[in-house]
Amino acid sequence: MNALVATSRNFKQAARLLGLDSKLERSLLIPFREIKVECTIPRDDGSLASYVGFRVQHDNARGPMKGGIRYHPEVDPDEVNALAQLMTWKTAVVNIPYGGAKGGIGCSPGNLSLSELERLTRVFTQKIHDLIGVQTDVPAPDMGTNSQTMAWILDEYSKFHGYSPAIVTGKPVDLGGSLGRDAATGRGVMFATEALLAEYGMSISDQRFVVQGFGNVGSWAAEIIHENGGKVVAVSDVTGAIKNRNGLDIPALIKHVKQNGGVKDFEGADSIDPKTLLLEDCDVLIPAALGGVLNRENAGDVKAKFIIEAANHPTDPEADEILSKKGVIILPDIYANAGGVTVSYFEWVQNIQGFMWDETKVNDELKKYMTRAFQNLKEMCGTHNCNLRMGAFTLGVNRVARATVLRGWEA
Numbered sequence: 259m260n261a262l263v264a265t266s267r268n269f270k271q272a273a274r275l276l277g278l279d280s281k282l283e284r285s286l287l288i289p290f291r292e293i294k295v296e297c298t299i300p301r302d303d304g305s306l307a308s309y310v311g312f313r314v315q316h317d318n319a320r321g322p323m324k325g326g327i328r329y330h331p332e333v334d335p336d337e338v339n340a341l342a343q344l345m346t347w348k349t350a351v352v353n354i355p356y357g358g359a360k361g362g363i364g365c366s367p368g369n370l371s372l373s374e375l376e377r378l379t380r381v382f383t384q385k386i387h388d389l390i391g392v393q394t395d396v397p398a399p400d401m402g403t404n405s406q407t408m409a410w411i412l413d414e415y416s417k418f419h420g421y422s423p424a425i426v427t428g429k430p431v432d433l434g435g436s437l438g439r440d441a442a443t444g445r446g447v448m449f450a451t452e453a454l455l456a457e458y459g460m461s462i463s464d465q466r467f468v469v470q471g472f473g474n475v476g477s478w479a480a481e482i483i484h485e486n487g488g489k490v491v492a493v494s495d496v497t498g499a500i501k502n503r504n505g506l507d508i509p510a511l512i513k514h515v516k517q518n519g520g521v522k523d524f525e526g527a528d529s530i531d532p533k534t535l536l537l538e539d540c541d542v543l544i545p546a547a548l549g550g551v552l553n554r555e556n557a558g559d560v561k562a563k564f565i566i567e568a569a570n571h572p573t574d575p576e577a578d579e580i581l582s583k584k585g586v587i588i589l590p591d592i593y594a595n596a597g598g599v600t601v602s603y604f605e606w607v608q609n610i611q612g613f614m615w616d617e618t619k620v621n622d623e624l625k626k627y628m629t630r631a632f633q634n635l636k637e638m639c640g641t642h643n644c645n646l647r648m649g650a651f652t653l654g655v656n657r658v659a660r661a662t663v664l665r666g667w668e669a
């Protein structure tokens with residue numbers, strides 16, 4: 259099932275539980291605006307190359323639309339649409355004053371030189387600058403883009419509109435990026451896990467963790483869990499999977515990954531088959547790499563008691579059903595990985611105020627937002643007698659629906 263079908267299915271189930279009027283339901287589902295632009299640039303060898311760029315602005319009832327821009331050869335409008343919709347519900351779940359958006363350019367960033375990437379980013383910005391804005395739509399990095407891409411967007415946008423650091427988040431700190439943004443999604447995953455475990459009288463320090471993916475989200479989540487006394491017993495990345503029953507030395511592993519480009523051959527662990535990583539004996543499983551990794555083929559063999567969805571959409575709806583029947587508790591992506599967009603919001607606030615926060619303030623505020631959202635989500639589970647995924651969806655959809663109705667329909 260693709261991401262758009264799964265997201266729309268969860269939305270419709272939430273709309274039914276909330277008893278939403280069918281016209282309101284339809285209006286919430288249809289994107290506010292879909293943008294498709296042609297971007298032609300001269301390549302370094304003098305030839306011309308054309309790419310298609312997208313931006314889907316899904317909903318702005320609660321504030322400016324917010325979401326990443328990805329550079330990937332398979333960027334397709336349906337997926338961008340689903341991801342934009344997910345951002346609307348995600349920003350509402352953590353109660354930050356934003357709507358949802360997503361965008362991208364169909365290109366292979368690895369095959370473009372730095373100057374070609376800069377030209378492409380600037381042309382894309384020229385094509386959409388009138389449709390994004392500090393109070394309209396605020397892009398951020400995503401797959402294949404990074405803080406440098408945001409710096410180019412800031413610069414190009416500022417040529418048209420004056421210096422505007424708040425036009426993007428995930429910027430370099432030297433250009434107004436927030437301290438703590440790099441670790442924010444992983445740190446948010448830890449706060450979310452802490453809040454869930456507390457419901458069962460447990461804490462990070464008495465649990466064994468398995469983490470799939472050791473990039474930005476996975477490595478920060480593992481490091482912060484380790485700092486808080488949790489035992490990370492197995493991790494994987496694209497180079498392989500490793501395990502140590504007594505707990506991996508995460509700071510040493512991070513050093514190894516920096517030097518060797520991956521977790522493979524780490525001395526303090528045994529190597530295992532990456533296919534079995536998700537099925538390892540542990541208490542908490544954190545998929546932090548790709549979508550769809552938990553599916554009907556492997557869900558029945560998962561041994562974890564808790565799954566924290568750090569990646570977007572790691573659990574297929576079929577796996578969701580199998581895991582629920584087994585009694586596995588799943589903390590859904592639209593809450594669990596919302597730490598990144600929450601600190602992006604803090605970055606935007608700092609840029610608008612022209613006053614930068616220290617890292618302790620960023621982390622303390624993040625904890626408040628994640629903990630409060632978990633309590634709100636649990637209340638929705640109680641009200642609607644539903645699981646955590648539906649608790650998160652009803653929470654997000656209800657907030658957006660209320661804002662839409664309050665703003666009214668008059669043309």
Ligand code: NAD
Nearest residue numbers: 443471472473474475494495496546547568569570595598
């Ligand atoms: P990243 O590119 O930094 O890291 C991805 C990691 O996954 C890498 O370690 C890579 O080696 C590993 N990986 C790739 N294929 C794998 C495979 N088949 N098996 C095991 N590992 C594999 O990406 P990221 O920013 O850490 O994002 C990870 C996930 O979290 C994605 O689903 C992303 O959409 C989601 N997410 C990220 C953020 C953020 O702030 N970075 C926010 C919300 C959600």
